[in-house]
Amino acid sequence: MALAKRIIPCLDVDNGRVVKGVKFENIRDAGDPVEIARRYNEQGADEITFLDITASVDGRDTTLHTVERMASQVFIPLTVGGGVRSVQDIRNLLNAGADKVSINTAAVFNPEFVGEAAERFGSQCIVVAIDAKKVSGAGEAPRWEIFTHGGRKPTGLDAVEWAKKMEALGAGEILLTSMDQDGMKSGFDLGVTRAISDALGIPVIASGGVGNLQHLADGITEGHASAVLAASIFHFGEYTVPEAKAYMAARGIVVR
Amino acid sequence: MQTVAVIDYGMGNLHSVAKALEHVGAGKVLVTSDAAVIREADRVVFPGVGAIRDCMAEIRRLGFDSLVREVSVDRPFLGICVGMQALLDHSEENHGVDCIGLFPGQVKLFDKSTQEHGEHLKVPHMGWNEVSQAMAHPLWHDIPDQARFYFVHSYYIDAGKPGQVVGRGHYGVDFAAALADGSRFAVQFHPEKSHTHGLQLLQNFIAWDGRW
Numbered sequence: 275m276a277l278a279k280r281i282i283p284c285l286d287v288d289n290g291r292v293v294k295g296v297k298f299e300n301i302r303d304a305g306d307p308v309e310i311a312r313r314y315n316e317q318g319a320d321e322i323t324f325l326d327i328t329a330s331v332d333g334r335d336t337t338l339h340t341v342e343r344m345a346s347q348v349f350i351p352l353t354v355g356g357g358v359r360s361v362q363d364i365r366n367l368l369n370a371g372a373d374k375v376s377i378n379t380a381a382v383f384n385p386e387f388v389g390e391a392a393e394r395f396g397s398q399c400i401v402v403a404i405d406a407k408k409v410s411g412a413g414e415a416p417r418w419e420i421f422t423h424g425g426r427k428p429t430g431l432d433a434v435e436w437a438k439k440m441e442a443l444g445a446g447e448i449l450l451t452s453m454d455q456d457g458m459k460s461g462f463d464l465g466v467t468r469a470i471s472d473a474l475g476i477p478v479i480a481s482g483g484v485g486n487l488q489h490l491a492d493g494i495t496e497g498h499a500s501a502v503l504a505a506s507i508f509h510f511g512e513y514t515v516p517e518a519k520a521y522m523a524a525r526g527i528v529v530r
Numbered sequence: 531m532q533t534v535a536v537i538d539y540g541m542g543n544l545h546s547v548a549k550a551l552e553h554v555g556a557g558k559v560l561v562t563s564d565a566a567v568i569r570e571a572d573r574v575v576f577p578g579v580g581a582i583r584d585c586m587a588e589i590r591r592l593g594f595d596s597l598v599r600e601v602s603v604d605r606p607f608l609g610i611c612v613g614m615q616a617l618l619d620h621s622e623e624n625h626g627v628d629c630i631g632l633f634p635g636q637v638k639l640f641d642k643s644t645q646e647h648g649e650h651l652k653v654p655h656m657g658w659n660e661v662s663q664a665m666a667h668p669l670w671h672d673i674p675d676q677a678r679f680y681f682v683h684s685y686y687i688d689a690g691k692p693g694q695v696v697g698r699g700h701y702g703v704d705f706a707a708a709l710a711d712g713s714r715f716a717v718q719f720h721p722e723k724s725h726t727h728g729l730q731l732l733q734n735f736i737a738w739d740g741r742w
Contacts, residue, residue: 278658346549351723371545396580398682475642477652530658530678
């Protein structure tokens with residue numbers, strides 16, 4: 275008996291539509307989030323992650339409404355992130371039916387917010403999203419830094435130390451996106467995934483750069499992640515969730 | 531039409547539980563903190579998320595400790611996650627909290643230093659794990675033994691009476707994944723988030739006459 279490693283399709287949602295960019299730009303429309311989530315639910319996805327990339331204020335209501343519709347039809351865990359800045363934002367999302375809420379930029383600017391959120395709602399529903407990029411040069415000891423604004427702004431924060439701090443403040447899980455890799459389909463940055471997974475006692479979800487099923491398996495076996503997240507390989511029909519599970523199981527990974 | 535009361539004591543999201551119950555045809559699902567409504571319901575669900583100290587404080591403030599004792603005797607009653615842990619004697623979370631004491635046993639923290647399959651245990655225990663059906667029960671109807679359910683918890687139940695452990699889980703240690711006693715049933719996992727098997731369990735609960 276062992277806990278299964280999770281496969282998590284991710285929906286990047288803009289104004290109620292699923293989109294997917296390459297390196298956070300060049301957005302392609304992939305459809306209605308509730309329909310897509312239902313499809314993944316039927317395929318046996320272990321969770322769904324919903325990242326709201328809507329910029330406008332009106333869009334927030336659309337998001338809550340979409341989350342509500344999704345939670346009424348999809349009976350697997352649902353994580354919602356994007357623009358979560360206050361205790362009220364978290365409460366609204368949980369009340370709409372989210373099981374976990376992912377905090378990203380707000381954690382960088384106000385780390386205590388993570389502590390406050392965990393205290394209020396419990397660590398089990400607080401995910402901290404970390405966007406990391408390699409900053410060390412060839413031949414140097416590997417070092418990764420936290421970036422904000424879709425990978426454009428460096429913060430000077432060391433990614434491994436930052437992740438440890440988030441755990442200490444009460445994060446229940448880390449969603450780690452390697453920004454060099456996101457949308458590039460060349461696989462996760464296994465170095466940073468492993469460094470953070472090994473340094474922490476909480477689960478780490480590997481994200482960013484999945485282009486094939488080998489990449490997913492590597493995230494678990496080489497990156498030591500507890501879960502792997504991918505968007506475009508599932509949205510555009512290249513692979514299905516059952517194909518991903520069969521591939522991982524054949525490599526000795528415990529899946530559901 | 532039968533009514534199912536989902537006890538609301540202000541701790542966390544009850545939307546998912548209510549929606550899943552409606553989905554399996556539970557009849558009238560009432561998310562409520564009104565003791566009179568809870569007393570009149572045909573079935574009662576007692577969910578919970580978050581820290582046990584805050585949960586127990588609210589449960590006591592609202593008088594739900596005695597209400598839960600009362601309404602769980604004569605009708606089907608289902609505790610979920612922290613709603614299950616609150617039914618035990620005591621939890622070591624938050625430096626030790628006395629709970630309702632309907633099931634003998636202790637709630638303990640998973641040990642992060644435990645190694646299993648060459649890996650350190652990640653805590654919380656988060657994800658899909660197997661449940662072995664230690665004893666037959668109407669709520670296991672049409673659910674295969676060793677089916678996987680969705681768990682998310684850092685504390686586990688060390689049951690006081692082995693005869694009440696109807697479902698066993700394992701994560702570094704063996705723990706009670708499901709407890710039963712008469713009309714009371716309690717699960718550590720989230721049936722409302724456990725896809726087909728979870729919905730089947732809720733459907734079984736809705737069909738159950740409360741006898742075991």
